Amino acid sequence: MTAAPKPDTAPISQPGILPAGEIRALWDQGVISADQPPAENQIQPASIDLRLGTTAYRIRASFLPGPNQLVSTKLESLKLHEMDLRDGAVLETGCVYLVPLLEHLDLPGDLAAAANPKSSTGRLDVFTRVITDGAREFDQIAPGYNGPLYAEISPRTFSILARTGSRLSQLRLRRGNVAVSEADMRRLQAETGIVNAGDVNDLPNDGRGIALSVDLQGTADTGLIGYRAKRHSGLIDVDRVGVYDVLDFWDPVHIRGDARIILDPDEFYILASREAVQIPADYAAEMVPYDPLVGEFRVHYAGFFDPGFGAAEANGAGARAVLEVRSHDVPFILEHGQIIGRLVYEHMASRPDTLYGQSLGSNYQSQGLKLSKHFKTGGQRP
Secondary structure (H helix, E strand, C coil), X not given: CCCCCCCCCCCCCCCEECCHHHHHHHHHHCCEECCCCCCCCCEECCEEEEEECCEEEEECCCCCCCCCCCHHHHHHHHEEEEXXXXXXXXXXXXCEEXXXXXXXXXXXXXXXXXXEECHHXXXXXXXXXXXXXXXXXXXXXXXXXXXXXXXXXXXXXXXEEECCCCEEEEEEEEECCCECCHHHHHHHHHHHCCEECCCCCCCCECCCCEEEEECCCXXXXXXXXXXXXXXXXXXXXXXXXXXXXXXXXXXXXXXXXXXXXXECECCEEEEEEEEEECCCCCEEEEEEECCHHHCCEEECCCEEECCCCCCHHHCCCCEEEEEEEEECCCCEEEECCCEEEEEEEEEECCCCCCCCCCCCCCCCCCCCCCCCCCECHHHCCC
């Protein structure tokens, strides 16, 4: 029997990704604050979900404020109209919105933060980034930052219904050097088998993280390899789980002949990695795009992987990464086993008291090819 993970008992100055216990302590200390108390399950094993505030502003274009500039000042010249989110509002495809978030940060000088879309947000093709005052880049929050947070939201395929408290983004806090050496990665592979590709025995590590490839063989019984999003489909309420019929929003893609797929330009696909991965309890990971020089496509959204994802400690047996893919400008052929992204592992500052998949309502533990949590599971491959 696997031993239960130890609570967050490491010294608060320990370098690494901060676990849930330290995030809760930061909230109590006012480093993270909001006008409302934390919501249920808002604090995850290695991140905190960010909640939409009361107002959404439709803006002319995406922007960064730049050094010493306030987002609110730039917003005055760019906003087209505003919408009250307290009772919900529709954010339409092709539009760009800016929403002040409920959470506010007052980071100490040794603590930085990074944001990413939540898994379910990316799987809906909702382009979401976090902006801060004085920011020169999206989703990156410098040590010592004291100020509000804003979400830039642009639905690409499906219009969405969102409201105050909806969670589209998540925040991860880092202290010091969090990188995992290649030697440590190989040790983890030998000890726990963090990557299993079936027909690949060696760790596919290119020095910048584990190289993940795409599965275009499917299974013998269904031949299902992915989904392509339908345009001009219905509205999706981002807070409703398991209610939408898959075929109203997606066309299943099955293998035909060779194990490959031709990506149509600017269409949105959900595919899966060939490799099953595990994130041990003392580590976190982030999915990052592969070198764009390998082709005119990209994994559209990066993503955070929490400690315990697919891991034995959280009753998992490995889980595949879901890939949100779009080709740009020209049709592009993807072949089975083609490298499509990288999984970068990082040290935790201490082990979380609860892991992904352990009584957290985790939607994607032990996943295969899977759409977002909003869709009924009957039409998806387990």
